[in-house]
Amino acid sequence: MDDILRVEGLTKRFGGNEVLGGIDLAVQTGEVVCVIGPSGSGKSTFLRCINLLETPTGGRVLFHGQDVTQLPASVLHAKVGMVFQQFNLFNNMTALQNCVAGQVRVLRRSRAQSVEKAMFYLERVGMLPFRDARPAQLSGGQKQRAAIARALCMDPEVLLFDEPTSALDPEMVDEVLSVIRTLKDGGLTMLIVTHEMAFARDAADRVVFMDAGRVVEDAPPQKLFTAPENPRTQAFLARTMRG
Amino acid sequence: MPQSFFGWIEFLLRQYGGLFLTGAATTLLIALVGTAAGFAIGLLVAVVRTIPLRKDAPAVKRALLAAAKGLLTAYVEVFRGTPMIVQAMVVYYGASQYLGLNIPAMGAAFLVVSVNTGAYMAEIVRGGILSVDAGQKEAATAVGMTHWQAMTVVVLPQAIRNILPSVANEFVVNIKDSSVLNVISVTEVFFMSKSAAGTYYRYFEVFFITAVIYFALTFTFTRLLRLLEKKLSGSASYTVYGSQSSHRAEIEVPVDPGKGGRDG
Numbered sequence: 001m002d003d004i005l006r007v008e009g010l011t012k013r014f015g016g017n018e019v020l021g022g023i024d025l026a027v028q029t030g031e032v033v034c035v036i037g038p039s040g041s042g043k044s045t046f047l048r049c050i051n052l053l054e055t056p057t058g059g060r061v062l063f064h065g066q067d068v069t070q071l072p073a074s075v076l077h078a079k080v081g082m083v084f085q086q087f088n089l090f091n092n093m094t095a096l097q098n099c100v101a102g103q104v105r106v107l108r109r110s111r112a113q114s115v116e117k118a119m120f121y122l123e124r125v126g127m128l129p130f131r132d133a134r135p136a137q138l139s140g141g142q143k144q145r146a147a148i149a150r151a152l153c154m155d156p157e158v159l160l161f162d163e164p165t166s167a168l169d170p171e172m173v174d175e176v177l178s179v180i181r182t183l184k185d186g187g188l189t190m191l192i193v194t195h196e197m198a199f200a201r202d203a204a205d206r207v208v209f210m211d212a213g214r215v216v217e218d219a220p221p222q223k224l225f226t227a228p229e230n231p232r233t234q235a236f237l238a239r240t241m242r243g
Numbered sequence: 244m245p246q247s248f249f250g251w252i253e254f255l256l257r258q259y260g261g262l263f264l265t266g267a268a269t270t271l272l273i274a275l276v277g278t279a280a281g282f283a284i285g286l287l288v289a290v291v292r293t294i295p296l297r298k299d300a301p302a303v304k305r306a307l308l309a310a311a312k313g314l315l316t317a318y319v320e321v322f323r324g325t326p327m328i329v330q331a332m333v334v335y336y337g338a339s340q341y342l343g344l345n346i347p348a349m350g351a352a353f354l355v356v357s358v359n360t361g362a363y364m365a366e367i368v369r370g371g372i373l374s375v376d377a378g379q380k381e382a383a384t385a386v387g388m389t390h391w392q393a394m395t396v397v398v399l400p401q402a403i404r405n406i407l408p409s410v411a412n413e414f415v416v417n418i419k420d421s422s423v424l425n426v427i428s429v430t431e432v433f434f435m436s437k438s439a440a441g442t443y444y445r446y447f448e449v450f451f452i453t454a455v456i457y458f459a460l461t462f463t464f465t466r467l468l469r470l471l472e473k474k475l476s477g478s479a480s481y482t483v484y485g486s487q488s489s490h491r492a493e494i495e496v497p498v499d500p501g502k503g504g505r506d507g
Contacts, residue, residue: 086376090396101397106386106392
């Protein structure tokens with residue numbers, strides 16, 4: 001099997017504070033892996049170390065067997081896309097321009113080609129009618145869908161989601177999750193940090209439970225949610241599934 | 244000779260009107276060029292100073308970057324920490340005495356005002372960059388943009404809008420502070436006034452006119468810049484797409500998505 005992503009002994013410390021204490025994880029092509037765990041367990045930092053938004057302190061991240069620190073930044077970031085909790089759409093651009101900018105500047109695509117691709121993905125996330133809207137004019141759910149389209153326009157092989165629905169009103173969560181589900185159907189490899197347990201249960205191929213900067217349990221959702229082995233996983237799930 | 248205050252004003256205007264006008268034009272030119280060039284310098288300095296120093300970068304690259312940043316910090320501190328009048332003297336006479344360069348006074352004026360303004364602008368732009376949410380730079384990085392691209396395409400367009408009032412302020416400061424360039428015989432409006440006043444020893448009347456000229460210049464331009472600012476920040480009200488409380492927010496889905504979009 002081809003591991004599209006392989007993380008080996010990844011550590012990260014901020015000053016004296018160890019946030020990641022040696023993470024090992026392999027993701028196969030087409031796999032959807034959800035990362036769950038309590039706040040402050042290092043989930044976001046882990047994700048940000050993969051595409052080098054944070055510089056790892058130790059260990060390696062391999063993309064198709066190649067150390068990501070050896071890859072040119074433009075290649076790494078185009079191939080490993082990211083969707084943020086706070087959307088981070090470019091505020092000085094319309095939804096369409098958000099999707100075009102990276103293609104033109106980073107991939108050196110022609111403007112016409114970029115617009116065509118942007119329109120395609122904006123339609124796929126249901127944002128085509130809002131293509132000329134600026135972020136200030138969009139709801140949270142719309143912003144996040146546009147941000148997903150922006151990431152898709154770079155033709156990524158892996159998409160990292162950093163709590164994509166945590167900043168959304170409850171009624172907007174579903175519109176974003178359903179977009180992510182269609183991406184799974186399209187066969188895109190995704191690593192999703194989320195607090196949406198129901199989503200993780202039915203959309204993920206594997207669920208990883210993280211606590212205190214380590215992977216505590218890594219199992220298919222049916223197993224992890226119904227028969228978790230580790231007591232910490234059990235305690236966490238008992239707390240979060242109660243509601 | 245005139246007897247009254249207004250008599251003198253009229254007399255001096257008739258006698259030296261052209262002098263005042265060319266002086267005012269020179270002042271305005273220096274302020275315009277100095278502010279524009281200073282702004283460009285400020286942008287460049289701020290972009291370089293915000294390059295992230297990554298610990299895993301090669302040592303040579305890190306050392307070079309640290310040196311460049313150190314130099315730029317020194318530049319900002321030195322030019323903000325000394326008076327422009329002294330900078331003018333040092334540049335103008337230093338160039339002729341030690342470099343054998345007889346730069347024209349106007350050239351020295353442009354240089355000194357630009358470089359001096361650049362030091363202030365560098366700090367203003369840096370503040371503007373800090374005012375833009377860090378997520379914007381991160382998102383630009385995450386689609387693969389370089390620091391330069393992220394800055395020019397995403398961050399600076401937002402930062403510049405935020406700092407426009409401060410930039411306008413620098414322009415007004417330059418209209419007034421270019422008066423110090425009279426020490427190197429730049430024929431701006433203060434220099435012209437001095438020569439006009441000296442002939443008849445009417446310092447009060449002449450500099451009353453000078454004050455009016457300066458005020459007319461600064462007031463006109465603050466108003467103009469305020470207008471520009473309003474234009475750039477756009478309309479204060481906008482419609483949220485999909486809003487159900489406004490008919491203007493209705494969404495029209497184009498029949499043929501391929502033809503619905505803008506070209507290029």
